[in-house]
Amino acid sequence: MINRDGTPTINDVAALAGVHKRTVTRVMNSSSKVKAATRAKVEQAIEVLNFSPNRQARGLAAKRSFLLGLVYDAPTLFINDILKDTLGIIEDEGYELVVHACHYPSENVVKDVTRFVKRANLDGVIVLPPVADIADIGKELQKAGCPYVRVTSDVSDETSRLVVTDYLSAISDMTRHLVEFGHREFGFISGPNTHLSSRKRHEAFVQALSTHGIELPAEMVVEGAYTFDSGLMAANQLLSRERRPTAIFAANDEMAFGVIKVANQLGLKIPADLSLVSFDGTPFSNFAVPTLSTIIRPTGLMAKLATQKMLAQFNSGSNATHISETMISPQFEARESTGPVPGR
Amino acid sequence: MINRDGTPTINDVAALAGVHKRTVTRVMNSSSKVKAATRAKVEQAIEVLNFSPNRQARGLAAKRSFLLGLVYDAPTLFINDILKDTLGIIEDEGYELVVHACHYPSENVVKDVTRFVKRANLDGVIVLPPVADIADIGKELQKAGCPYVRVTSDVSDETSRLVVTDYLSAISDMTRHLVEFGHREFGFISGPNTHLSSRKRHEAFVQALSTHGIELPAEMVVEGAYTFDSGLMAANQLLSRERRPTAIFAANDEMAFGVIKVANQLGLKIPADLSLVSFDGTPFSNFAVPTLSTIIRPTGLMAKLATQKMLAQFNSGSNATHISETMISPQFEARESTGPVPGR
DNA sequence: TTACTAATTGCTACCGGTAGCATAATGGTC
DNA sequence: GACCATTATGCTACCGGTAGCAATTAGTAA
Incomplete structure (x- = not known):
């Protein structure tokens, strides 16, 4: 019954459960009502076949890709930290993370980024500094209809799309x-x-x-x-x-x-x-x-905020608590390299 | 004529060029023959509409995702370098890079990785150490039919799927x-x-x-x-x-x-x-x-080799020169921290 | 039991590409 | 100019999901 290349499809699940694939969709997206008994049958079939929906097909039909982008200039330790924490959050939400490096002080960064989100069919993109410092990137992404969050110290944007560092x-x-x-x-x-x-x-x-x-x-x-x-x-x-x-x-x-x-x-x-x-x-x-x-x-916090603000743009209708926080405050930590002025 | 959400589709291109979309496909994949005049018309239409094919639809139909994965444990400076160079190469080849971090010394890394490639519908995956050191990962990916390259010092695999560090x-x-x-x-x-x-x-x-x-x-x-x-x-x-x-x-x-x-x-x-x-x-x-x-x-070289070996698995039929190199030799560089033994 | 409404489930037309097969156009040859 | 071999292009059925709408079943009141 199963697909020739071994990967079960929604049809296989439907057949095994003895229902229509529309019902399988219902169960998966847990949206409309499904009778408990039916739901159980479907869930069991999913389990048995070890079915997971094809992201491509899903994206094509639902006009979403379940792909988020992360744009930066060069991969530094700071980027590493952000990357790590972002990844942790979005994978739990069913998204994958696509990365893109671009060369910052360059005329065509903005075009480069918009091309990237379009080419990769991203559902949204988190832009890190210094690229994020370009206010135009926000404008262009908005024009392209792509949800985004800028991590920057520039504030010429709505706070819902910003994570701002206060120096x-x-x-x-x-x-x-x-x-x-x-x-x-x-x-x-x-x-x-x-x-x-x-x-x-x-x-x-x-x-x-x-x-x-x-x-x-x-x-x-x-x-x-x-x-x-x-x-x-x-x-x-x-x-x-x-x-x-x-x-x-x-x-x-x-x-x-x-x-x-x-x-x-x-x-x-x-x-x-x-x-x-x-x-x-x-x-x-x-x-x-x-x-x-x-x-x-606080890179962890920055990543968390950026990601939450990103996701909030999809789940705007849901019960996602509105994220009011925007300002990030780094902390000074005195260690060994500072001391009294010489000769004092 | 254009799609409601502003993104032109292959149909828009076909309509504008006055040809059938099958012909547009031909032009794009430059496979079969198309009359020069027709090709020009189509290319111009593509240009005018700034058309780029929808990755999802393409992937669904062609059973490819144009997505490659990069799997590692924790993002270190080494990973950064690899990431940077890999990205540079694969984007030129029309692929995007999806990253995934997993926790290494753990029972279910193998399952985690296979789930990842399946979930993200990857065309292939490059696995970095220490995750790549697990020989089973190769076996599982092979079983799942997913092209891969392991960057490791383990050699229990075909060389075409390995980039090995010689210590x-x-x-x-x-x-x-x-x-x-x-x-x-x-x-x-x-x-x-x-x-x-x-x-x-x-x-x-x-x-x-x-x-x-x-x-x-x-x-x-x-x-x-x-x-x-x-x-x-x-x-x-x-x-x-x-x-x-x-x-x-x-x-x-x-x-x-x-x-x-x-x-x-x-x-x-x-x-x-x-x-x-x-x-x-x-x-x-x-x-x-x-x-x-x-x-x-030589991280740059490692990334290059890994990527080439990855791509070679798709273009096996093409003129891709066979990559025989597998061994990577790091170089010792004497700097300030070494000197004569004390008292000598 | 009947009528009627609400709750479930099924049917079907997409989404935007790919590729096999059929058909039409072009080009030679006699 | 007819005939056939090529070459170029069009038609159409998918790929594997989603979601609107119709149809069916269950539930409840009369």
């Missing part, structure tokens, strides 16, 4: 921590200026310093690229000045590793001669010697 | 490097014994040492878990002995980071007092202070 509070905590240690001369190693996250971190740092009446002179700001090598170069630049900062804020962990290296080469002890803080809180920030005082992003 | 040559190079530096007392921090990769690295190390007439005493071998914390514990164990090794081989980078930390705490200088080598060659091995002498896996 202010953690960076202000971190700044206070350093100021209380007596630091007044700061250095900042930014990410690429093309990245919104970097500009926001910079902005938040300047603002936090100003509440303490401290300025961040232009020569104390060096643009990096979120990479180790750029961290090396920036650290060299900042630490070879005659008047060097007593504390450096690196906009991500990887660049902070560069600072550690340069400090070692220059014979500067961290935190005795130089305090160092970073952003991200990847596991590696704990592996460094000394361990990095850093700002930790 | 011997790189580990023997590494060992020679240390022996030439005068080292005779070695410590080894393994990964979990449940992981084939760990057992193989161990085995290769023992063998390499033996060619130099050196033994690796049981008390100099500590089982880790491929994690930083386990590296800490293992290093503490090895370095707190009255007779401690002069060189330690950590079975991955992350555990080597733990060794660096412990060495620092104990006031041991690397490489002056202790030489350290690791396995993986993740970017972070270069960020450490000192930089890690490590064995670098």
